[in-house]
Amino acid sequence: MAVGLGPLPTLHPVPGFxxxxxxxxxxxxxxxxVVVMRCAEGSTIAGVTTTNAFCAAPVLITRERxxxxxRYLLTNTGNANAGTGADGLANARRSCAALAALTGVAEDAILPFxxxxxGEPLPVEKIEAALPAALADLKEDNWALAAEGIMTTDTLPKGASRQFQxxxxxxxxxxxxxxxGMIRPNMATMLGYIATDAKVAQPVLQDLVRDAANKSFNRITIDGDTSTNDCCMLIATGRAALPEVTEKAGELYAQLKQAVFEVxxxxxxxxxxxxxxxxKFVTVQVNGGGNHQECLDVAYxxxxxxxxxxxxxxSDPNWGRILAAVGYAGVANLDVSLIDVFLGDVCIARQGGRAAxxxxxxxxxxxxREEIAIRIELGRGDCSExxxxxxxxxxxxxxxxxxRS
Known part of the structure; x- marks a missing residue:
C-alpha cells in the first residue's frame, strides 16, 4: 500500500506537449x-540518464540525440531492452524508425525509453503495431493516462503540476x-518526464534538469539498486508568450526554477x-557534516x-543499528562522541551513547508512524543533506x- 500517496492531483496541460x-x-x-509524447516544433529538451555501465539500448540512443x-519521445513498459547487446540497439532504432515513418520526422528526432x-528481446513488432493508436490518441490533457501507461510494479500513477504568473x-x-523498485538513482531515476511551456535555451535547461534531479531523484532510494534504464527528461515547448530564458538569472528564471524543483x-x-x-516513508537527515559527500555517505x-x-x-526502535550504520559509513576521523541521533523529535543517542x-x-x-524522520547530528561542520x-x-x-512470473 502506497504511504500517503493518493489520487493524482490536477495535472495542467502544457501547451505544445x-x-x-x-x-x-x-x-x-x-x-x-506504449506512450508517445509529441513536442511542438522548436521545443528544447534536456535530460539526465543512468550511470549504470550496463545501461539499456534506448539510454544509449537517447544520449546520442x-x-x-x-519532436517525439517513445516509451514502452514491460521490457527494459537492457542486456540485449547489438540486437537491442537495432530494435530500439527500429522502433524509432517506425515512428519516424508514421510522423514524417527524422529518426534522430525521436528519443526511445x-x-x-x-535481458529479454524487445518485442518491436508489438510496439510498431501499437504506434498508430498512440498517435491517434495524442492530446495535451492526457497526462493522467500517460502516468498509468508508464507504470510497471507501481501501484499508483505519479504526477505533479505547478503554475505561476x-x-x-x-x-x-x-x-x-x-x-x-530498483531505485537508487545515480543521475535522475526511473523514468520521469516534466514539461513546461516556458521558452528556455538548451544549456540553461540542461543545468536546470541536472540541478533539479540532484535535489530530488538523486536523493531517493528504496533498495539501493541503480537501474539500467533511468532517464529523466525536461522539455520546454516555448509556447508561453514570454521572452526566452537564456541565463540562470532574473525573476522569470527564479520562478521557473522553483516550479520545476517542486514538481x-x-x-x-x-x-x-x-x-x-x-x-513507511522515511526521511533521513544528516546535519553537521564536514562536507556534503560525508553527509550523503552517512544517510545512505x-x-x-x-x-x-x-x-x-x-516498528522496532532498535537504535543501535542506526549507530552501527553511521559508524561504517566511511567518514574519515569520525568522532562518535560528538554525534546525536533523533527519531522524530525524540533524542535516542546523545554524544555517541544512549540519551539519558x-x-x-x-x-x-x-x-x-507511517512517516518517520531519522536525524543525525555529526557535529563536524555546517553541511547537511x-x-x-x-x-x-x-x-x-x-x-x-x-x-518475471
Whole structure:
C-alpha cells in the first residue's frame, strides 16, 4: 500500500506537449504499455540518464540525440531492452524508425525509453503495431493516462503540476514519473518526464534538469539498486508568450526554477511512497557534516541497511543499528562522541551513547508512524543533506521473487 500517496492531483496541460497511450500487449494483453509524447516544433529538451555501465539500448540512443531537434519521445513498459547487446540497439532504432515513418520526422528526432524486465528481446513488432493508436490518441490533457501507461510494479500513477504568473502570462510545469523498485538513482531515476511551456535555451535547461534531479531523484532510494534504464527528461515547448530564458538569472528564471524543483521533488518522493512493499516513508537527515559527500555517505548507510529497514517495518526502535550504520559509513576521523541521533523529535543517542532521557516507549511511538524522520547530528561542520527511503517488508521480497512470473 502506497504511504500517503493518493489520487493524482490536477495535472495542467502544457501547451505544445501532447501525450498518446496505446496497448501493445508486451507483458499482458490489453495493458496500456506504449506512450508517445509529441513536442511542438522548436521545443528544447534536456535530460539526465543512468550511470549504470550496463545501461539499456534506448539510454544509449537517447544520449546520442539529446540536444538536437527532438519532436517525439517513445516509451514502452514491460521490457527494459537492457542486456540485449547489438540486437537491442537495432530494435530500439527500429522502433524509432517506425515512428519516424508514421510522423514524417527524422529518426534522430525521436528519443526511445524502455522499462521492465532486463535481458529479454524487445518485442518491436508489438510496439510498431501499437504506434498508430498512440498517435491517434495524442492530446495535451492526457497526462493522467500517460502516468498509468508508464507504470510497471507501481501501484499508483505519479504526477505533479505547478503554475505561476509572470507579466500577466501563466506558465505551466507538469510532470509524471514511474518507479517502485530498483531505485537508487545515480543521475535522475526511473523514468520521469516534466514539461513546461516556458521558452528556455538548451544549456540553461540542461543545468536546470541536472540541478533539479540532484535535489530530488538523486536523493531517493528504496533498495539501493541503480537501474539500467533511468532517464529523466525536461522539455520546454516555448509556447508561453514570454521572452526566452537564456541565463540562470532574473525573476522569470527564479520562478521557473522553483516550479520545476517542486514538481521534481513531488514526483520523486511519490516513487518512495509507492516503493515496492513499503509501509513507511522515511526521511533521513544528516546535519553537521564536514562536507556534503560525508553527509550523503552517512544517510545512505542508514537508508540501505537491511537491519534498519526491517526494524522500521517491525516498528522496532532498535537504535543501535542506526549507530552501527553511521559508524561504517566511511567518514574519515569520525568522532562518535560528538554525534546525536533523533527519531522524530525524540533524542535516542546523545554524544555517541544512549540519551539519558530516552525511553523505549518513546522510540516505539515514533516507529509506529507511517512517516518517520531519522536525524543525525555529526557535529563536524555546517553541511547537511536529506534523502528519502522506505522500510523493507515481506511484500518487497514477494514482489521481486515473482517479478518475471
Amino acid at each position: 501532447e501525450l498518446g497511450i496505446a496497448s501493445a500487449g508486451i507483458k499482458r494483453v490489453g495493458r496500456k504499455d 539529446l540536444g538536437g531537434a527532438v 524502455s522499462t521492465g524486465v532486463i 509572470h507579466d500577466g502570462v501563466t506558465v505551466t510545469v507538469t510532470g509524471i514519473s514511474k518507479g517502485a 521534481f521533488m513531488e514526483v520523486a518522493q511519490a516513487i518512495v511512497r509507492d516503493g515496492e512493499g513499503a509501509t 548507510a542508514v537508508a540501505h541497511s537491511p537491519l534498519i529497514k526491517t526494524a522500521l517495518f517491525a 532521557t530516552y525511553t523505549e516507549e518513546q522510540g516505539a511511538a515514533v516507529m509506529a 536529506t534523502i528519502w527511503t522506505t522500510d523493507l517488508s515481506h511484500e518487497y521480497v514477494r514482489i521481486n521473487a515473482e517479478y
